[in-house]
Amino acid sequence: MKKIASAIILILMVFTACQKSEDGPAKKSAETKSTIEINSPWIRAAAKNMNTALFFEIANNTENEIALVKVESEISKVVEVHETFEKGEDMMGMRQVDEVTIPANGSRLFKPMSFHVMLIGLNQDVKEGETYSANLFFDNGSQIAISAPVKVFEMKK
Ligand SMILES: [Cu+2]
Structure with missing residues (x-):
């Protein structure tokens, strides 16, 4: 009987410990929000x-300016x-840059006719869905893996 009682106490202790550790990460994720977030990624079909x-x-939730310096993907021969x-003369061109800075506590939007990650020589058809x-x-040494859906892009008139 004593054994059962102590087993129950042990279970209760473990349970309480679990609950505590559940609180921990929840709080931590609110804190770790002060990092880099990649929002609404997409690839043009x-x-x-x-x-x-x-x-x-790219949302930079840190106190320091950061810069995107490189992107890697299996999707194309060159990125x-x-x-x-x-x-x-109203002509637009595009060129490679060494880095794109994102201000501290700021964000930068990569979009058509602006900053973008050029995927040169697609290894396969890239289709919607x-x-x-x-x-x-x-x-700053951060590396972020993203998953981007393919969308058909139509130029807004
Ligand atoms: Cu380009």
């Missing part, structure tokens, strides 16, 4: 061997971080 782009919003710029992964690398 395109055919094999074509080029397309990956877009998202580059690009910016769009005015060539003059599919999802592809990529890894984002930041100058």
Whole structure:
């Protein structure tokens, strides 16, 4: 009988401990929110061997400016971080950049006709409904894996 009682106490103790540790991570996740978040990633649908782009919003919830320095993905032969710029005479061009900075406690939107991750030479058709992964690398050593759905992009008139 004494054994059962102590077993019950032990179970209760374990249960209480579990509840406590459940509280812990919940609080911690609120704290770790002060990091980097990648919101609404998407890839523009395109055919094999074509080029397309990956877009998202980077929210920098840290006290320091950070920079996206590299993106890796199996989706295409080459992956580059690009910016769009005015060539003059109403012409727009795009070019590779070494990094894209995101201000402390700020965000930056990667979108068509702006910053984007250029996917050059797709290894397969990239169709709506599919999802592809990529890894984002930041100058502070952070590495974030994302999963981006494919969407058909129509230029707004
Ligand atoms: Cu580009």
